[in-house]
Amino acid sequence: MPYLETVTDLGPESLSRFDAIIDVRSPAEFADDHMPGAINLPVLSNAERARVGTIYKQESPFRANRVGGAIVARNIAGHLESALADMPRGWRPLIYCWRGGMRSNAMATILSSVGWPVGLVKGGYRTWRRDVVEGLDGDTSPLPIVLIDGPTGSGKTAILQALQDQGGQVIDLEGLANHRGSAFGGFDDLPQPAQRLFETHIWDQLRRFDLSRPIFVEAESARVGVRRVPRRLWHEMLAAKRVEIHASASVRSEFLVTAYGDAVNDRGSVARALALLKPFHAKETLAEWQALADAGEHRKLAEGLMLEHYDPLYARSRKRREDKPVQIIELPALSADDIAAAAKAILAQA
The missing domain is CATH 3.40.50 (Rossmann fold)
Structure with a gap:
């Protein structure tokens, strides 16, 4: 049975339970900021993300999801055949996207179906960013x-x-x-x-x-x-x-x-x-x-x-x-x- 864990605690001790932290956002989003130690395995490239966003705004959310879903599936397949090809059965990744939506859920669902125990960051990158802002600006x-x-x-x-x-x-x-x-x-x-x-x-x-x-x-x-x-x-x-x-x-x-x-x-x-x-x-x-x-x-x-x-x-x-x-x-x-x-x-x- 697939195993998928929702993760809310992003403290060092909690993160140490995972073998890899995977940021599935676009390379541009990753370059702007990412969780410490994360690797970038984007499910949409910069250009693909822009294309899907344009379809969403100018045509319809349904068509954007259909076009985006096909691209995401192809890109995840590519990662399975390359970066993830040699990962052992017990390998445990933690996955996140911008807000814990379609991109990270798609990757997490497929990886957990393969048989890996997968963690999914609830709220995505925005959860991490909230912790950073609170720690550096809010904490007195x-x-x-x-x-x-x-x-x-x-x-x-x-x-x-x-x-x-x-x-x-x-x-x-x-x-x-x-x-x-x-x-x-x-x-x-x-x-x-x-x-x-x-x-x-x-x-x-x-x-x-x-x-x-x-x-x-x-x-x-x-x-x-x-x-x-x-x-x-x-x-x-x-x-x-x-x-x-x-x-x-x-x-x-x-x-x-x-x-x-x-x-x-x-x-x-x-x-x-x-x-x-x-x-x-x-x-x-x-x-x-x-x-x-x-x-x-x-x-x-x-x-x-x-x-x-x-x-x-x-x-x-x-x-x-x-x-x-x-x-x-x-x-x-x-x-x-x-x-x-x-x-x-x-x-x-x-």
């Missing part, structure tokens, strides 16, 4: 955020990674946003995720953390690239305790050349980044920086950008905060050993 319980603060090039992201490696709870906003938080911060081959997907990544981490222990976050602005930090987290960051990282300009410039190697070695990338600084600096200054880039003087370029642009921005932003750091870490260098030692000192005090 405090978060034990500790900010890793310091001027550009002081190794904050590397220290976050070291904190995580040593057992600390970390939210790497730049990593989740695919952006390093500056004019040079984007990755040409790695676009930023959609806002909803960025929020999903953050919520999935927060809901797994022990809130009796500190959560380390790099001090950021309200946006990382074009992605907005969710309201609850941003408000907690504004009030959070700070650990301040100190390193000299020469040490930081050397570190930046390595950390931003992909950007500074690409003339086009440097030119695009410097163009973003036009409202803040004279043409002569920007031309000088571009000339340093063209000449391969990357360390001088990094030091000039820090001393004339990023350090003044950092100083102004810190003037707006009345609190003092709870800990200051002085780093004579930013080697792997220095960064690991900094993380150890932060964890010891936290």
